Amino acid sequence: MQDQTELRRKALKALEKKAAYGDDFELKNYQVTSEHMSNYDSLEEIDDETKQTLLNVGVIPSGKERSGTLIMTDNSISHSSLSEDSVELTSTRKARDKYKWFDDYFWKLVPVDKDKYTAKSYLENADGYFIRAPANTKTSMPVQTCLMLGSKNISQTVHNIVIVEENAQLDIITGCATKKGVEKAIHLGISEMYIKKGATLNFTMIHNWSEQIDVRPRTVVHVEEGGTFINNYISLKPVKSIQTYPTVKLEGKGAFARLNTVAVAHPGSELDLGSKVLFNSPETKAELISRTITTGGKVIARGEMIGNAINSKGHLECHGLVLNDEGVQRAIPILEANVQDIELSHEAAVGKIAKEQVEYLMARGLTEEQAVGMIIRGFLDVGIKGLPPELEADINDTIKKIGESSI
Amino acid sequence: MLELENLSIEVGGKQILTNINLSVESGYTNVLFGPNGAGKSALLMSIMGFSGYKITNGKIYFKGEDITDLPLNERAERGLGIMGQRPPNMVGVKLKDLLEITAEECIDLDELVEELNMSSFLERDINVGFSGGEIKRSELLQLAAQAPSFYLLDEPESGVDLVNISQIGMMINKLLHGDIKCAGRRRKEGNSGLVITHTGQILDYIEADKGYILCNGQIMCSGNPRDLLNEIKTKGYQECVTCKIRQS
Ligand SMILES: Nc1ncnc2c1ncn2[C@@H]1O[C@H](COP(=O)(O)OP(=O)(O)OP(=O)(O)O)[C@@H](O)[C@H]1O
Ligand SMILES: [Mg+2]
Numbered sequence: 001m002q003d004q005t006e007l008r009r010k011a012l013k014a015l016e017k018k019a020a021y022g023d024d025f026e027l028k029n030y031q032v033t034s035e036h037m038s039n040y041d042s043l044e045e046i047d048d049e050t051k052q053t054l055l056n057v058g059v060i061p062s063g064k065e066r067s068g069t070l071i072m073t074d075n076s077i078s079h080s081s082l083s084e085d086s087v088e089l090t091s092t093r094k095a096r097d098k099y100k101w102f103d104d105y106f107w108k109l110v111p112v113d114k115d116k117y118t119a120k121s122y123l124e125n126a127d128g129y130f131i132r133a134p135a136n137t138k139t140s141m142p143v144q145t146c147l148m149l150g151s152k153n154i155s156q157t158v159h160n161i162v163i164v165e166e167n168a169q170l171d172i173i174t175g176c177a178t179k180k181g182v183e184k185a186i187h188l189g190i191s192e193m194y195i196k197k198g199a200t201l202n203f204t205m206i207h208n209w210s211e212q213i214d215v216r217p218r219t220v221v222h223v224e225e226g227g228t229f230i231n232n233y234i235s236l237k238p239v240k241s242i243q244t245y246p247t248v249k250l251e252g253k254g255a256f257a258r259l260n261t262v263a264v265a266h267p268g269s270e271l272d273l274g275s276k277v278l279f280n281s282p283e284t285k286a287e288l289i290s291r292t293i294t295t296g297g298k299v300i301a302r303g304e305m306i307g308n309a310i311n312s313k314g315h316l317e318c319h320g321l322v323l324n325d326e327g328v329q330r331a332i333p334i335l336e337a338n339v340q341d342i343e344l345s346h347e348a349a350v351g352k353i354a355k356e357q358v359e360y361l362m363a364r365g366l367t368e369e370q371a372v373g374m375i376i377r378g379f380l381d382v383g384i385k386g387l388p389p390e391l392e393a394d395i396n397d398t399i400k401k402i403g404e405s406s407i
Numbered sequence: 408m409l410e411l412e413n414l415s416i417e418v419g420g421k422q423i424l425t426n427i428n429l430s431v432e433s434g435y436t437n438v439l440f441g442p443n444g445a446g447k448s449a450l451l452m453s454i455m456g457f458s459g460y461k462i463t464n465g466k467i468y469f470k471g472e473d474i475t476d477l478p479l480n481e482r483a484e485r486g487l488g489i490m491g492q493r494p495p496n497m498v499g500v501k502l503k504d505l506l507e508i509t510a511e512e513c514i515d516l517d518e519l520v521e522e523l524n525m526s527s528f529l530e531r532d533i534n535v536g537f538s539g540g541e542i543k544r545s546e547l548l549q550l551a552a553q554a555p556s557f558y559l560l561d562e563p564e565s566g567v568d569l570v571n572i573s574q575i576g577m578m579i580n581k582l583l584h585g586d587i588k589c590a591g592r593r594r595k596e597g598n599s600g601l602v603i604t605h606t607g608q609i610l611d612y613i614e615a616d617k618g619y620i621l622c623n624g625q626i627m628c629s630g631n632p633r634d635l636l637n638e639i640k641t642k643g644y645q646e647c648v649t650c651k652i653r654q655s
Contacts, residue, residue, distance in 0.1 A: 356457075356459070356495045359457050359458060359479055360491075361500070361505065362478065362479035362483070363455050363479045363480075363482075363488075363491075364488075364505065365483040365509050366509070375497075378532070381499055
């Protein structure tokens with residue numbers, strides 16, 4: 001436990017430490033207690049408006065076709081249930097009480113003193129979801145979680161831990177949402193994910209915050225030998241700002257990671273979306289794919305690959321569309337090779353939709369709106385599977401609106 | 408059906424076509440010959456309405472209507488369709504998805520796909536990584552699904568292997584001359600077309616009515632397409648220029 005005293009000391013020291021990127025926030029201007037409690041013993045108790053909010057971030061309110069559901073509103077867990085016993089789903093605090101070994105996974109990847117947000121999350125003793133797939137198990141359906149902002153001016157601090165034991169396979173869908181009427185708020189989220197030997201984690205996160213919400217996630221993923229991490233990050237709706245830079249450490253031979261980022265910066269939004277892969281073991285592989293659109297906001301797409309071990313291979317693809325003169329796209333690819341036998345490459349392009357593509361479709365009879373919509377849909381389609389049809393429909397609707405507004 | 412009147416075109420600030428007068432009567436298939444760089448593709452692209460081809464003078468009439476300033480999709484709506492020489496890579500746009508939107512109701516898409524051997528391409532992004540011959544088949548499939556009444560075909564046979572040539576040739580013949588499946592579209596005259604060819608191979612499959620030779624951005628002469636082709640084969644295009652000078 002002395003470990004915790006040390007962490008506490010570090011956190012206290014970092015309370016004023018600004019983050020490396022993004023606008024800075026005075027956290028004491030936010031409150032931590034909810035206006036009212038949201039507790040759902042059963043998913044049926046959820047009101048219709050909240051149900052729709054959940055659906056729009058890929059969370060199925062009935063819990064059907066999901067092996068478990070956890071909902072966190074502001075700073076407390078509103079619901080947690082399981083329909084399959086091949087996976088474990090509980091709150092981070094409960095898991096901490098339950099397992100002696102818990103501290104082996106607690107603040108082991110994300111440094112508490114990275115910045116004021118990690119420090120705050122530590123000192124608040126942030127709760128969150130704890131998901132563990134036991135060795136050699138495979139859940140037939142994804143686990144779903146929702147992180148919801150439910151009170152005005154709240155600062156939500158979340159600490160999630162995911163452990164995929166050896167040769168297990170796990171799918172997670174996390175939706176981030178804001179309840180109607182919540183204007184200004186901030187979300188701070190710590191996620192530490194452990195993918196053991198031969199295990200696979202397929203993680204999809206869908207954001208639907210709102211115009212005045214600031215978001216500062218801090219994520220580190222540790223992948224062991226032969227492990228696979230697939231990450232889909234989708235943010236197509238308005239948000240004030242997101243600044244994130246998830247880091248994947250490939251720590252065992254043959255470990256693999258693919259991170260897909262699909263995002264739209266609406267007017268007034270600033271999306272600073274990075275991802276970083278450390279190739280720390282031989283024969284590791286990674287692909288970072290970023291497809292972003294600005295309709296007036298600012299996108300900073302950072303992609304970073306650091307090659308520290310031989311026979312590793314990485315490719316980084318950063319494509320940004322500018323659909324409005326007010327919009328900004330900045331792509332910052334970084335490749336670093338620290339050994340000789342390594343292959344890292346990148347491909348970055350920002351600009352408007354190619355006119356010849358739009359006209360090609362128009363020559364087939366599509367209107368300009370239809371043509372642009374079709375190209376945008378294709379641009380954003382990185383083959384993410386398992387989204388509920390309601391979300392697919394909502395995504396299509398968003399794309400349609402983006403297409404229309406760009407003409 | 409299609410009438411070009413004193414048409415002049417600029418591409419990238421450069422005059423490419425000058426005072427083109429050309430017409431295709433309803434039910435006719437006319438052929439455009441000419442050396443590389445003559446401006447044949449530019450002419451087809453301008454007729455379709457691509458914005459890179461700026462009309463600096465003249466008019467385009469289609470079915471009696473002035474379409475010079477119409478956007479591409481409205482030309483398509485009126486029955487124009489193009490099989491381009493160098494279509495762009497449509498990253499993210501699957502062939503199937505486009506066909507589903509553009510195919511006319513009366514079209515049996517499955518049958519068309521089968522006929523052109525394109526089933527394995529439906530899930531692929533249009534033109535991305537397609538071979539030369541595959542692009543031609545994909546263009547033709549899209550065009551057939553669209554079922555236009557006027558076909559602008561830019562070197563439909565070039566780069567196509569001998570087996571596929573007959574497939575493509577027969578399909579084009581069917582599209583131009585009959586066996587039109589869409590009720591109400593079946594005009595007594597059949598459809599019309601303007602076809603670019605270098606080798607004339609496509610003429611083994613379709614009945615061409617009239618030929619034009621385009622050289623240095625100008626129509627040099629017109630006549631029976633087979634006669635013109637023979638002239639070109641024996642004398643080359645240099646003769647056209649000299650002939651034109653003699654005429655004037
Ligand atoms: N964007 C451009 N800028 C400058 N010149 C161009 C541009 N596009 C086309 N051209 C020129 O216009 C001329 C006509 O081109 P076009 O493609 O119409 O020729 P073509 O007759 O179809 O030739 P080919 O038989 O080789 O297909 C060529 O000299 C070409 O280089
Ligand atoms: Mg050409």
